[in-house]
Amino acid sequence: MHVHACAVAATAAFVGTAALPSPSSDARAGESGRATVVAHRGASAYAPENTLASIDKAAKLGFTWVENDVQRTRDGRLVVIHDDSLARTTNVEQVFPGRAPWKVKDFTAAEIARLDAGSWYSPAYAGARVPTLEQYMRRVEHNHEKLLLEIKNPELYPGIEQETVKLLANEGWLDRQHLGRLIVQSFSADSVRTVHALKPALTTAFLGKPPVTRLNEYARFTDLINPSYGSISADYVSAVHTHTGPHGGRLGVFAWTVDDAVTAWKVAGYRVDGIITNKPDVVRAALHAD
Template identity: 55%
Template sequence: MTIRPLTVTAAGALLGTSALFLTAAPTATAADRADATAVREGSPVPVAHRGASGYAPENTLAAVDKAHSMGIDWVETDVQRTKDGELIVMHDTTLSRTTDVEQRFPDRSPWKVSDFTLKEIRGLDAGGWFDSRYKGEKVPTLDQFLDRVDHNRQRLLLELKSPELYPGIERQTLRELGSEGWLGRSHRSKLIVQSFNADAVKRVHHYRSEVKTGFLGTPKPEELNSYARFADQINPSYKDVSESYVKAVHAVRGPHHRPLEVFTWTVNDAATARKVTDAGVDGIISNKPDVVTGALRAAGTDD
């Protein structure tokens, strides 16, 4: 399967519904959709969820490299902040599931990310829980993660995880992205910032309107115009994907005057990959992206 460059910008924020619904976004025309053929034509883009997390410990450099070895262009990850104000890559708001923090610091339950310094977190084993082969793998800082993705010439779907716990993390993350060169023209098509927190998505768009953003969730079709005022992508769970919903999303233009797009999560089997593809999604986020590409390749052969 040929993976084409993506021209995506993501969707939405709920900063108070009264403010949100003041102005509707215009409906996308056929010409607008033709302008986004890099995504609309062909198969959806496969995205490695927390790296190729079905095969390597999630959100580690090993998972990024595993996705790269599979030929996966897009990598999804999560950003949080340590006690001393450093940005790290971690999905859970606690460290217990994916590190040995309980053994190293047994008296510091519930082991929140925000209760530990970067030095303490960097001293943890973030790989042994997954497989003994990965014992000693570290929790990456955001800049380390960005460097590895850039080195591999991959693209990044960056989630602000629970930003309500980390005031100002939107601006801080943008500063980090800028210092690492990810906000320049050469990287602009390689980055999407998303969150379940709609206010955070809106802030990202306000601070850097050129950055592509995504809202994780399933707004009602009648709400899509309002989301599209500050976002270019609506990213629902695969359980909420239907052909009619995807068409409703595609019918609306985002703030960059392109049709809203749909990246769905988390698809780890071939049958679901084919189902959401038939529904018209633009991207499929998966722990096992090779399963997705295999299913799409087989479906293409059958056509």
């Protein structure tokens, strides 16, 4: 998605079938009184986005939910990076100067592994790498975190839904325990629909704001509607909540990307179920203020 566009995580509350774990207590604003806070691309205000350092930072700050983006290399490996180009967040222009426009899909995993994905953010993170999805999933597991995984630019990577679901299965993330810690989302309704068809037990989320008149259609294949915070109102959130998703729970709403206390208060007042943020500590402090 775009710079703001990463969207959001939902929780086990929306996975709810008898075969799956019970919803966690932070699942919905309606249950806990506060929205779930999701660290966008990790704690990306404090460490380089979509790196292992960023999810480590989120864990150190005490946040369970992290969000990331997955794309595919030329040789078919899945890697965690937001843009379809490597230029903004790595030193690819220096390492491979003749290969503009430096698209992820035009480089092998071994080539991408050579790149510095931290120095652009701060010299303190020099040498950080673009992680493979396998590396990322293992660090999320090590940190006891939960993951909102966005399939990024699926139109560039035919079959990426199948490959992502296969990798998640291989990494042990499609068992009963892990399904309560995982949401897969996309800006592409077709991509979300495909993931739901491939693994109906998975919690899914659609990034965007469908018209209220189409929410019944979306409720057939997604558990969450995840719009930008500036596009919604209390009435829209209430309309989403009147629908039942594919796992029998009400449709949820996670709004992105909120980085200041005033906006966090405003959006929480809409009764959203989650807030995606680059500054999870700022949002948490706002939501817990008396």
